[in-house]
Amino acid sequence: MSQVHAMSDDQVSAELKKMTAFIRQEALEKANEIQIKADEEFAIEKSKLVRQETASIDTAYEKKFKQASMSQQITRSTVSNKTRLRLLSARQELLDKLFEEARGKLPTVTKDKKKYQEVLKGLILEGLYALSENKIQLRARASDYDIVKKSIDDAQKEYKSKTGSDVKIEIDEKEPLPKDSAGGVSIIGGGxxxxxxNTFEERLRLLETDALPTIRATLFGENENRKFHD
Incomplete structure (x- = not known):
């Protein structure tokens, strides 16, 4: 039977120191593990918060950017529309002035008798070709009757040479064009x-409507007209 030797005080003290050192070491290692895990969790939570804040900032920035972009578009559109309206208004004023000046110059056409006679012949022929009748009447200013008769002779000859047909043209002296008319003739057919x-006033009025696109293209250019209509 073996004997159990009692430990001396020194031995007991040494053992206690060993146990204390072992427990201390375990505690330090455990504390280090807890610290590492806490740092990891902190990093994860920090990254999560950063992402959330970044997303929130991005959303707010995107919203503000869209608002600023929309405001800029509205401003640009408003300025563009105002500019367009001013330009269109200026163009219309120019066209109105152009036709007004043309209207004021209509009476001067009749001063050159030779030129006026040729113009009247063209206006009469236009009516003859449109009606294709063998008898028509003309209305003209009473002051133009002499020159209209010369134009009638010229028109009859040309009509005959172009169509091979004769046409009788009479002046309706019972119902002349008004004295304040700028000139031209009115061709009556169909009984x-x-x-x-084909008075000058009516031909100018037709220019203001039928020929307006061509006049605009000539004055302002086709590309700009297309730009404003698109």
Missing amino acids: GKIDIN
């Missing part, structure tokens, strides 16, 4: 039912 108004 009085058809009236081709």
Whole structure:
């Protein structure tokens, strides 16, 4: 039977120191593990918060950017529309002035008798070709009757040479054009039912409507007209 030797005080003290050192070491290692895990969790939570804040900032920035972009578009559109309206208004004023000046110059056309006679012949021929009748009437200013008769002779000859047909043209002296008319003629056919108004006033009015696109293209250019209509 073995004997159990009692430990001396020194031995007991040494053992206690060993146990204390072992427990201390375990505690330090455990504390280090806890610290590492806490740092990892902190890093994860920090990254999560940063992502959330970044997303929030991005969303707010995107919203503000969209608002600023929309505001800029509205401003640009408003300025563009105002500019367009001013330009269109200026163009219309120019066209109105152009036609007003043309209207004021209409009476001067009749001063050159030779030129006026040729113009009247063209206006009469236009009516003859449109009606294709062998008898028509003309209405003109009473002051133009002499020159209109010369134009009638010229128109009849040319009509005959172009179509091979004769046409009788009479001046309706019972119902002349108004004295304040700028000139031209009115061609009556169809037994009085058809009236081709070839007076200078009417031809200018037609220019203001039918020929307006061509006039705009000539004055302002086709590309700019297309730009404003698109």
